[in-house]
Amino acid sequence: MARILALDYGKVRTGIAVTDELQLIASGLTTVETKELLSFIGDYLKNEKVERFVVGLPKQMDNTPSESEALIQPFLKKLTAAFPKIPIERQDERFTSKMAVQSMVQSGMKKKKRQDKALVDEISATLILQAYLNRF
Incomplete structure (x- = not known):
């Protein structure tokens, strides 16, 4: 089996998570600057x-797309063009940032470390991927 790569896409940086080869466990991989994302993915795929890719789907509470979806759509086109053989699925990402910070608090992480937005993005990507895995 192959891995599943999840993205918590952001304007400035993107959190990345990945499964093990058996697709049982979601783990944070890293956070990269969004402008470097396609290059990073290309290197990773080597x-x-x-x-498959799982990309967070930001929604409002009333289930309508959030404003950041307008940033994600052009990226999805670029991702499809760059890696046409790898399907893309979407996963609702509501509350993942709050859940990421909450998990950092519960794990006893110091306040300074919890303010690391890159780490929050990586954990958010992990939560998106775990939610995707839990669907099946």
Whole structure:
């Protein structure tokens, strides 16, 4: 089997999470500057097999797309063009940032570390991926 790569896409930086090869466990991989994202994914794919991408789907409480979806749509076109053989699925990402910070608090992480937005993005990507895995 191949891995599943999840993205918590952001204007400035994107959190990335990945499954193990059996697709059982979601783990944070890293956070990269969004402008470097396609290059990072290309390099990652040289060493690892990825079966699909899961990209966070930001929604409002009334289930309508959030404003950041307008930023994600052009990226999805670029991702599809760059890696046409890898399907893209979407996963609701409501509350993932809040849940990420809450998990950092519960794990006893110091306040300074919890303010690291890159780490929050990576944990958010992990939560998106875990929610996706839980669907099946």
